[in-house]
Amino acid sequence: MDRSTMVLRPTARIVDGVAVSDGAGVRLNRLIGTPQLDQVDPFLMLDEFRSDDAADYIAGFPEHPHRGFETVTYMLAGRMRHADNKGHEGRLDAGSVQWMTAGRGIVHSEMPEQENGLMWGFQLWVNLPAKDKMTAPRYQEIPASEIPTTPLAGGVSVKVIAGEIAGVRGPINGIATAPAMFDVTLPAQGEAVLPVPATHAAFLYPFSGAITIAGSGERVLHRELAVLGAGDAVRVAAVGGQARVLLVAGKPLGEPVARYGPFVMNTAQEIRQAAMDYQAGRF
Numbered sequence: 001m002d003r004s005t006m007v008l009r010p011t012a013r014i015v016d017g018v019a020v021s022d023g024a025g026v027r028l029n030r031l032i033g034t035p036q037l038d039q040v041d042p043f044l045m046l047d048e049f050r051s052d053d054a055a056d057y058i059a060g061f062p063e064h065p066h067r068g069f070e071t072v073t074y075m076l077a078g079r080m081r082h083a084d085n086k087g088h089e090g091r092l093d094a095g096s097v098q099w100m101t102a103g104r105g106i107v108h109s110e111m112p113e114q115e116n117g118l119m120w121g122f123q124l125w126v127n128l129p130a131k132d133k134m135t136a137p138r139y140q141e142i143p144a145s146e147i148p149t150t151p152l153a154g155g156v157s158v159k160v161i162a163g164e165i166a167g168v169r170g171p172i173n174g175i176a177t178a179p180a181m182f183d184v185t186l187p188a189q190g191e192a193v194l195p196v197p198a199t200h201a202a203f204l205y206p207f208s209g210a211i212t213i214a215g216s217g218e219r220v221l222h223r224e225l226a227v228l229g230a231g232d233a234v235r236v237a238a239v240g241g242q243a244r245v246l247l248v249a250g251k252p253l254g255e256p257v258a259r260y261g262p263f264v265m266n267t268a269q270e271i272r273q274a275a276m277d278y279q280a281g282r283f
Contacts, residue, residue, distance in 0.1 A: 006193070006231075006232055006233045007198070007230070007231040007232050007233070008193075008214050008231050008233055008234060008235055009196060009202065009213075009228040009229050009230065009231035009232075009233065009234045010213070010214075010228070010229045010231070011213045011218055011220070011226050011227075011228065011229070012227045012228060012229040013037075013226070013227040014218060014220055014224055014225070014226050014227075015031070015034070015036045015037045015224065015225050015227070016036070016223065016224055017029040017030060017031045017034075017048070017223045017224065017225065018030045018031075018034045018035075018036070020047075022047070022061070023059065023060055023061035023062065023064075023110075024059035024060060024061065024062055025059045026049060026056065026057050026059065026060065026061065027049070027051060027056040027057070028047040028048065028049050029047065029048040029049075029050070029223055030045070030046070030047050031046045031047070031048065031205060031225040032044065032045050032046040032203075032225070033045035033046070033047075033125070037225070037227070039127075039257065040201050040202075040203055040227055041127070041201055041252040041253060041254065042126055042127040042177045042201070042250045042251065042252055042253050043124060043125065043126060043127070043201070043203070043248065043250060044069060044125040044126070044127055044257075044259070044264060045123070045124070045125040046122065046123075046124050046125075046203075046205070046225070046248075047122065047123045047124075048120075048121075048122055048205075048207065049119060049120065049121055049122075049123070050118075050119070050120040050121075051118070051119060051120075052116075052117060052118040052119075054112075054114075054115055054116050054117075056119075057078075057112055057119045058112055058115065060080075060109070060110060060111035060112050061109060061110040061111065062109050062111070063085075063107055063108065063109045064107065064108070064109070064262055065105060065106065065107045065262050065263075065278045065283055066100075066102035066105070066106055066108070066262045066263075067102055067103070067104060067105045067106075067133070067262070067263045067264070067265070067274045067277075067278075067283070068102065068103075068127075068128055068133040068263055068264040068265045068270075068274070069102060069125055069126060069127050069128050069133075069264040070099060070100060070101045070102065070125070070126040070127075070128060070175070071098075071099075071100045071102065071123060071124070071125055071126075072097065072098070072099050072100075072122075072123065072124040072125075072126060072181075073092055073097065073098045073100075073110070073121065073122070073123050074096075074097050074121050074122045074123075074124075074161065074181075074183075074246075075092045075093060075094055075095065075096050075097075075120075075121040076094060076095070076120040076121045076122075076207075077094050077117075077118040077119065077120040077121070078094065078112065078114055078117065078118060078119035078120060078121070079091060079092065079093055079094075079112070079113035079114050080092045080110055080111065080112055080113060080119075080121075081109075081110070081111050081112075081113045082098065082108060082109070082110050083108060083109055083111075084106050084107060084108035084109075084137075085106065085107040085108070085283065086106065086137065088139065090139075090141055091113060092121075092141075093143070093144065094144065095143075095144025095147065096141070096142060096143050096144050096147075097140075097141075097142045097147065097161055097172070098139065098140070098141050098142075099139070099140040099141075099142075099162075099172050099175070100137070100138075100139050101128070101135065101137060101138045101139070101175075102137055103128070103132070103133070103134065103135040103136055103137045103138070104133070104134040104135060104136065104137070104283075105137070105274070105277060105278065105282070105283035106137045106283060107278075107283050122207075122246065124248065125264075126175070126177060126179065126250065127177070127253055127255075127257065127264060128176060128264075129176050129177075129253050129255065130255055130266050132176055133265060133266070133270075140171070140172055140173070140174075142161075142171045142172065146171055147159055147160070147161055147170070147171060148160050148168050148169075148170070148171075150165060150166050150167075150168040152165075152166060152192050153192075154187070154190050154191065154192070155187040155190055156184065156185065156186055156187070156190055156191075156192040157184075157185045158182050158183070158184050158185075158192075158194075159182065159183035159184075160182060161181040161182065161183065162175070162179045162180055162181040163178075163179060163180025163181060163182065163249070164180075165180075165182060165194065165195060176251075177250040177251045177253070178197070178200070178250065178251050179248065179249065179250040180195075180196065180197065180200065180202075180247070180248065180249040180250070181246075181247070181248050181249075182194065182246070182247040182248075183244065183245075183246060184236070184244065184245045184246075184247055185242065185243075185244050186209075186211070186236065186237070186238035186242065186243045186244070186245065187238065187242055188238060188240065188241045188242050189237070189238060189240075190237070190238050190242075191235060191236060191237035191238070192235070192236055192237075193233050193234070193235045194233060194234050194235075194236065194247055195232065195233050196228070196231065196232060196233055196234055196247070196249050197232065197249060197251075198230070198231065198232040199251055200249040200250055200251050200252075201227075201228075201249065201250060201251075201252050202227075202228040202234070202247065202248065202249035202250075203225055203226060203227050203228060203247075203248055203249075204220065204225070204226045204228065204234065204236065204245055204246070204247050205224075205225045205226075205245065205246040205248075206220055206221065206222055206224070206243055206244070206245045206246075207222060207244055207245070207246060208222065208242070208243060208244040209222070209238055209239070209240065209241055209242055209243030209244065210222065210238070210239040210240065210243060211236050211237060211238060211239060211243050211245055212236070212237050212239055213226060213228075213234060213235070213236055214234070214235035214236075214237075219239055234247070258270060258271050259271075260274075260275070263275065263278075
């Protein structure tokens with residue numbers, strides 16, 4: 001990356017997370033998909049689940065449908081069992097990622113495989129373009145051992161889930177929105193300049209510690225999300241102690257969004273058809 005020509009992205013907006021309950025009563029911090037921030041095209045929702053009280057997560061997410069988008073689950077701590085109506089089953093352990101393309105329809109459950117201890121991670125919803133909404137469902141399930149980590153200057157390290165940084169490419173591939181997804185660890189007072197494709201929408205979420213973003217100087221704290229403005233890189237710095245930051249970017253679709261619960265299509269008629277197909281057992 002040529003620093004002499006790069007354009008650093010400023011902070012366009014900072015929003016607070018909203019405490020919500022979803023599934024069978026799982027407590028979440030919702031950052032995208034709220035009245036304050038409906039979406040960051042192509043990203044429809046971002047939830048953080050984090051609790052060491054089993055009452056906050058033990059009921060999990062029993063069987064429910066999806067159509068028209070992708071769900072990304074990134075586990076930081078704990079264990080979750082996934083199963084669907086196509087016969088697919090697997091376990092998400094700490095550090096693993098599941099990128100599920102629901103496509104034309106899937107019915108699945110996501111249930112904790114623990115009765116105590118810390119359960120911590122994220123679920124991100126990524127929209128699909130109209131041409132791919134009725135594609136066959138598929139999974140990319142990546143264990144922690146297969147997600148590369150690359151060091152950057154100043155003691156910074158980056159887990160590369162999707163996209164590329166410093167010549168290291170993440171294992172997620174074949175996604176229409178060409179996403180970048182980095183888990184960045186900044187040492188105390190450390191900073192990093194991270195590439196972000198100029199064509200992409202992007203956001204930062206500090207899930208441990210606090211950061212500042214070059215160009216605004218504003219602090220972004222845990223439970224706050226920063227939507228980034230235009231540019232091809234972002235400079236982030238830890239405030240005080242160590243910080244961990246989720247950086248996510250993707251190519252906007254610029255298409256109409258019709259949304260009803262677990263269905264995301266382009267028109268109201270397509271939503272009605274999704275509901276009828278699910279009720280008729282055609283998922």
